[in-house]
Amino acid sequence: xxxxxxxxxxxxxxxxxxxxxxxxxxxxxxxxxxxxxxxxxxxxxxxxxxxxxxxxxxxxxxxxxxxxxxxxxxxxxxxxxxxxxx
Numbered sequence: 001x002x003x004x005x006x007x008x009x010x011x012x013x014x015x016x017x018x019x020x021x022x023x024x025x026x027x028x029x030x031x032x033x034x035x036x037x038x039x040x041x042x043x044x045x046x047x048x049x050x051x052x053x054x055x056x057x058x059x060x061x062x063x064x065x066x067x068x069x070x071x072x073x074x075x076x077x078x079x080x081x082x083x084x085x086x
Contacts, residue, residue: 008059015052019045 022045029038 005059008055012052012055012059015048015055019048019052022048 022041026038026041026045029035029041
């Protein structure tokens with residue numbers, strides 16, 4: 001599976017939306033008095049922000065040729081080796 005520039009930009013937009021939704025959820029949690037959940041949501045928002053930044057930088061660095069190759073067969077082989085009893 002490979003992701004082209006458009007797919008990576010859509011994923012970055014999704015991370016951006018998740019960031020703002022998590023910030024709104026954290027604000028709502030603070031207003032309702034559940035501070036632990038607010039902190040958790042802020043940590044998730046920070047991760048979403050870092051994910052968005054990473055994808056945007058990857059696309060910018062590679063230009064139109066940005067591609068992420070995922071070799072599913074190799075992943076399945078590695079999982080198969082882990083499942084085999086020794």
